[in-house]
Amino acid sequence: MRLFFAAMVLLAAARMGVAQDVGAQPAGANSEPVVLTRAAAIRSLPSEKAAEGRAVDLKGVVTWRSARRNHAIIVHDGETAVWVTLLGMSSLWERGLAPEPPVCEPGTLVRVKGKTGPGGYAPVVVAEALEPLGTAPLPEPLRLPVEELLSGSRDAQPVEVEGVVQEVTKPDGAGVASAMMVTGGHVCRVDVERGTELDREQLIDARVRVRGALTPLFNLRSQLTALKLSTNGRDDFQVMRPAPADPFQSTRVPLGNLRKFSPDANPYHRVVTGGVVTFAMPGEFFFLQDGATGVRVNSLEAEVAVGDVVEVAAFVDTTRTLAALNGAVVKKTGRAEVPPPETIEATGILQPQFRDSSRRVALADYDGRLVSLVTHVRRVEALDEKGGLGVIAESDGQAFAAVLASSGAAVPTALREKLVPGAEVRFTGLCDLTFAEKTPKLDLIGITGFRLWLRSPEDMVVLKSPPWWTAGRLQAVLITVGLVLALAVASNIALRRVLKRRTRRLEEVMRLHRDSELEFHAAREERHRLAADMHDGLQQLLVSAAYRMEAAAARMGEGPASAKDQLTAAHGALTRAQSGLRECIWGLKQVDDAEEDDFAALLRHAAGTVEHWPKGLVTVEVEGEPYSLSRQVMGSLLMLMQEAVGNACKHGKASAVKVTLHYFPERFEMAIRDNGRGFDPEQAPGTRQGHHGLESMRLRMKWLGGQLKVTSHPGNGTLIVCQVSRTAAEALLTNTGKGGHPGAGETGA
Template structure:
């Protein structure tokens, strides 16, 4: 014979009860988990009926909890026609699903709330087996309404002034922090003895309540049904503190957090502490942080004995839920001085002192964000928030040289190449000491200076371009005027030359022709001599005219460069016979001569070369121009037939070249030396003193 399973029998019973309830016009009974699932899906238009055992009930709070095998849910127990349900009773609750202060509850309606229909099914008290949860795990699982077994340490007790209101007890554990509501009162002396003592309690665990029922920093709300569910373990920690303490951070090992007696006994000296949060202790070989919600004000130098659970968190050893007992006072610990700012993981939570450049990364009007630029090149965050107000650090100027004393901290997940984020936590304003103010050239002033320079450059560049254009135009005008003046001066010089030499020669030739006319009848024997003289004069006029024409056609005027003009005339303007070679040699710098002197020297050279070509029958003519710091020497040498010295004193009739050379040298104050021997050639040397010119310029 086939027998139905237990599950099948339960389903049949549930279906039968649902059918009977439908016949009587009531909602079918559903398990609490299904009711909470409907609330999550917002299927709340129809009433629901749940059945379970009451685990908590409080008239003052207006809150009770009923629990079945699938979970628990809250309801308002304040029913005028029925007595308050007591923990352990089996009840049926019928009403509308809704959330009140974050709690999943069954109430009369969704607008005015109010107590639902509550029916006590059985007066017999049933014992519900509590479950065991870690507070952090319960918060992650969002446990709500289950009777749970919790152990922890009492940190603070608050007694509301309203009579009958539950006491509020803050309980810490290695897994989190909870608020317990106790529906009875104790004397102040008893409550003082409770502080920092272990406790074990059975309570309804609620993790989804909202403030003010549950503070934001708490993991859970613990609703304790009665005094019998509260057990103080005031002797448990004495056994821990009687064990030999651990005095070195390297000897600390992680332990399980299941039993109070498994706490570790550690002794150290306080280097920094934040009440109701943590305390840092210096041990024999380093520092370590103790997480504690103890309300005592620990000060640096205080020696503490701590009972705690060592646990690994974020790759570092942490002492959780520490219970601290003072062993006396000592001198404040000295910081470890880091000269170059090199950090080591062994310095974690150590008190250090470093110097660096303060950098301010804050946005205008925002919370100050500060860092230290250390001599090693590492950047370290200045974690001021635990002990300072924003106005205390906002006055620190960017670029200041500061010395900071505080707790060193390494955190994984940084943005640099090492994947670490370094920070230092100063404790008091004395830990922030400004050594030197920032440079006057801060970012704002530098930016302003750059903008000023850009503005000045923007004005100067167009001005410079306009000025350059004006200078160029003025230079062109001056050059045109100089060219015009030079041309005018050249015309005047050529006119003077025509007047001084060519015109006189032509006048002389005309006089000779007049004399020749008269001598035809009076003195026929003078005719040959007069004809020769007239011919010589005309040839000399022809040579002077050729020189003037060369001056007019020459691209380089003598006044610009005597050296260049001589070279150009010798190489390009003198047509020597085929058997004659003319060369030009120069030595020394370009001479700076007064106006008129270059022209006379040029004419001397031209006259001497022309004489050598015309009369000396020379094969080699050398023109040399030598200059030194004191004098100029112009030498014209040839290897022609030469002449006798007496011709220098009394030239032949019709020979005017030597006398012209002497006149030109005398005109500029130069010394003239002419040496010649028959058959040995001729040497013409002109020496022009530059020392007197330099002396006149200096004067």
């Protein structure tokens, strides 16, 4: 029984131990832990899994803290370390939504609760609560080879790296300084949180051992790009071999022997060399030349001028194809003439001569040397507002850039005006080569291009101005000619379309002209026939009836007065019918017999010849520039006017009728306004009641292809407006022997 009880206790203890390692687990043997309690489990998450924000409850010691308040810490749980960001907690504190996160110096034992995040390079913990628990010893740093450091797999782990310090920057606003150290041939940046503690003169050129957290630099694709350590202060540095008290006590090397074979080589430490300054960019770099060798020297503090003879104690830059110098300490020793520039073409710079057929070692190269080239300008650009100038030029078919720094003298206006595309210019400046490995397996190095650093505007001499007929102007002329041709083609197409459209219109007008002419002649013949029939038939009958009634009335003598009165009234009615018939016959023939095309004069004549219209009843006015109307239109409008005036007198009792002829550019309009009693057009009697006046007016306008509008109100007179398009009004202007002439239009009446 006791053995069984002991076994149960051991089993329970084992289960509790597992729970502490992996956190609470849901049902299922293969389920993942709900809460992550180990740094290794967090670091092993793929980025997409870490982005899900899994719960974290982690205990460990702080190995590093950012000098930027409540920015980040690194926590080591005894096995491995992980980055912990405090930005979320700091943001809540700054907005007053949470208490300020505690400041946890390295060596503080803490408990972190939060969730996982993908981080910029490796998975991180996004802290939501941070609780100090006491203190604990820091873990021992890892001593790893450079290739393992460069793998990035040890991100956030405590490491120890040894190398030579070549530069120490000044502390930034947060007090962080950076030491640039070379280890195993690779540059490693060391960020020091309390950078003010560093002794720059003591560290530069010293061999040191640095303890810190490996926090490699990465790019926008989360790819490792360079080594970086994050340390807490000066105590993380241990000087293994101090720097020389005097930088110029370092190994002396001729300028032409940098990085060459030597059994006594002391890599990564300073060397001392010298030469004459041939070009200087204050606060950035300058060039030294000694014999046929030129070298670029990068220095932020050196103050030198062209012609100075100097000694420099500097580190050899191992990142360039041709050796350069970094972090130089400069000592001036005198002045000397600058070596004269070598006149050469671009091909000679890009394709130097080699010692043998292996083409691996050149007899001479022009990097860092003064050269002079005759070129043709392609493009000129201002580099900044301080006078910096960049010129893209071409020499021997090779393009390159010539740069005049803004620190130099201003370019004279006369020179700037001549420095235009196409100009032939001699440039003198420092040659700066660019390289690419053409065939890495054979170690062949190829020169891909170069630029010239110009010292002053005197390094640009315009030899010949560009011809007026430049490629740019030729291009402009070709573009202009092309545009003119395009416009001519477009105009030709447009004119052809207009010609086709007008041809179709002319054909339509001619067709309408023929149709209208036939219709006009037919209508005229019919009017003449109708007028003759009415005159010879109905007119004679009316005359005969009137005569007989007049004779009957004369023979009645003293007959009944009532019978005589009836005969007299009948005689008067026949006389009026005869007068109206004469008006109708006159209207049918008047247009054809008119001596001129003046429609206004025709209307005035017609108004004056109607016997039963009071004199001065009708006035005719003209507005606009008159144009000729067809006989058909004038005849129809004349009879419409007679009908309108007759209605105004008979039914409206009008005392004045005004006829206005409007000659608009696009239409002809005749308006008839009277001052009679008026009427309601909606209630006016129609053809069923024997009134055909309005209906006949509408029909006439319909035949003409126009419109008729009647406006009237009881007590306010009547306005009749007749509208017809100008083309319809001029559709037929045939010569009838009375002065008419043919016209044109788009549509016929």
